[in-house]
Amino acid sequence: MISIVKSFLSGVGETVLLVIRSLRYLPTLPRQWKRCLDHAWFMGYATVPLVALLSLSIGAVLALQIGDAMRSIQIMEYIGSIVGVAMVRELGPVMTAIMVAGRVVSATTAELASMRVYKEVDALETMRIPPERILVLPRLAAITFVMPFLVIVSIVTGWIGGQIAVMTVPWIDLSSDAYYAALKQYVDADALIDGLIKGQVFGILILSVACMIGLQAKGGPREIGQAVTKAVVVSITLILAVDYFITNILIAT
Numbered sequence: 112m113i114s115i116v117k118s119f120l121s122g123v124g125e126t127v128l129l130v131i132r133s134l135r136y137l138p139t140l141p142r143q144w145k146r147c148l149d150h151a152w153f154m155g156y157a158t159v160p161l162v163a164l165l166s167l168s169i170g171a172v173l174a175l176q177i178g179d180a181m182r183s184i185q186i187m188e189y190i191g192s193i194v195g196v197a198m199v200r201e202l203g204p205v206m207t208a209i210m211v212a213g214r215v216v217s218a219t220t221a222e223l224a225s226m227r228v229y230k231e232v233d234a235l236e237t238m239r240i241p242p243e244r245i246l247v248l249p250r251l252a253a254i255t256f257v258m259p260f261l262v263i264v265s266i267v268t269g270w271i272g273g274q275i276a277v278m279t280v281p282w283i284d285l286s287s288d289a290y291y292a293a294l295k296q297y298v299d300a301d302a303l304i305d306g307l308i309k310g311q312v313f314g315i316l317i318l319s320v321a322c323m324i325g326l327q328a329k330g331g332p333r334e335i336g337q338a339v340t341k342a343v344v345v346s347i348t349l350i351l352a353v354d355y356f357i358t359n360i361l362i363a364t
Contacts, residue, residue, distance in 0.1 A: 122320075122323070122345075125323055125327070126319050126320055126323045129243065129247060129319065129322060129323050129326070130247075130251070130319050132241070132243045132247075133243040133244070133247040133248040133251060134248070135243075136241065136243060136244035136248050137248070139244055139248070140248060140249075140252055143244075143245075143248070143249050143252075146245075146249040147249045147252045147253050147256075148253075150249050150250050150252075150253035150254075151253040151256050151257050153215075153218075153253075154211070154215050154253055154254060154257045155257040155260065155261065157214065158210060158211060158214055158215065158257075158261060159261065159264055161210050161214065162206070162207050162210050162261050162264055162265050162268075163264055163265070163268040164268075165206055165210060165265075166198070166202075166203065166206060166207075166264070166265040166266070166268040166269040166272065167268045167269070167271060167272040167275075168272060169198075169202055169206060169269055169272065170194055170198060170268065170269035170270060170271065170272025170273040170274075170276070171272035171273060171275055171276040172272075172276075173193075173194050173197060173198075173202070173269075173272075173273060174190055174194050174272070174273035174274075174276035174277055174283075175276050175280065175283075177189075177190050177193050177194065178190055178276070178277065178280065178282075178283040178285075182282065182283075187283060187284065187285050188285065188289055188293055189293055190273065190277055190283070190285060190290060190293070191273065191277075191285075191289070191290035191291060191292065191293035191294035192293040192294060192296060192297035192298075194269070194270065194273035194294065195270060195273075195293070195294035195295075195297060195298040196297055196298055196302060198265070198266045198269035198270060198273075199266050199298055199302045199303055199305075199306045200302055200305055200306055200309075200358075201306075201354075201358070202265075202269060203262050203265040203266040203269060203306055203310070204262050204265075204306050204307075204309040204310035204313060205309075205313070205350060205351075205354055206265060207258070207261045207262050207264075207265045207310055207313075208310060208313035208314065208317060208350045209347055209350060210261075211254075211258070211261070211313075211314060211317065211318075212317050212343055212346035212347050212350065213343060215254070215318070215321075216317050216318065216320070216321040216342050216343055216346045217321075217339050217342065217343050219250060219318065219321040219322065219325060219342075220321045220324055220325040220328075220338050220339045220342035220343075221325070221335060221338075221339050222325065223246060223321070223322060223325025223326050223328070224324075224325040224326075224328035224334070224335040224338040224339070225335055226246070226325075227325065227326055227327070227328045227329070228328055228329070228330060228331060228332075228334065228335060232246070232326065242326060246322070246326070247322045247326075250318055250322060251315060251318060251319070251322075254314040254315060254318045255311065255314070255315060257314075258310050258311050258313070258314035258315075259307050259310060259311060261310070262306060262307055262310035263307075266303075266306065270294065273290065274287055274290055274291070277290050278290075305361045308357075308361065309354070309357050309358070309361070312353070312357055313350050313353070313354075316346075316349055316350075316353065317346035317349065317350065320342060320345055320346055320349065321342045321346065324338050324341055324342040324345070325338060325342065
């Protein structure tokens with residue numbers, strides 16, 4: 112147990128130091144805009160369809176479950192409000208972060224671990240080029256730019272999924288106008304901002320973890336695979352663990 116705690120605290124410290132060292136090179140970011148754009152394109156282009164498909168399904172299933180629960184007490188008109196709030200405040204940012212962990216974190220860790228194992232990072236350090244400036248900072252900038260967009264896609268497609276469910280399931284018997292009227296009544300700008308903040312924190316957190324684990328990899332191809340597995344597992348665990356604390360803070364403020 113003590114070794115697990117030490118390993119966790121060591122990982123937290125190393126990740127924080129990596130981010131701090133990367134932020135020291137923030138003035139160089141405008142000169143790296145092409146690199147940032149490449150990373151942003153990679154993070155967003157193939158992730159958007161996955162996020163949209165997942166959120167569409169979640170919104171539809173959520174509407175079905177809520178409709179079934181409310182059918183007995185005849186308050187179907189609140190389906191839109193519950194789906195709307197759930198997607199904005201919780202499911203949108205959390206599921207987006209998990210999809211990013213599955214796709215972006217795994218790819219980032221594999222790339223950086225390969226560079227470390229095959230001495231490319233050592234070559235950068237030999238040439239006095241800080242890996243944090245070239246390999247970490249552009250990725251952090253890219254995820255900061257892309258994550259709000261992915262969260263918005265998730266929220267909107269989740270709403271559409273709920274709308275499709277209430278319009279196509281006969282026993283729900285709720286019009287699209289009634290669905291969105293309830294949604295607008297309970298979803299405000301503050302809820303949307305909270306969801307975007309949550310997604311932003313998740314994105315920066317898990318990408319920092321991916322960079323740290325990737326740059327610390329040692330060994331060969333087997334260790335690269337182990338680093339990828341570790342990064343994805345740690346990222347998803349952190350998303351679910353940190354979610355409670357972020358939610359508590361956002362509600363309190």
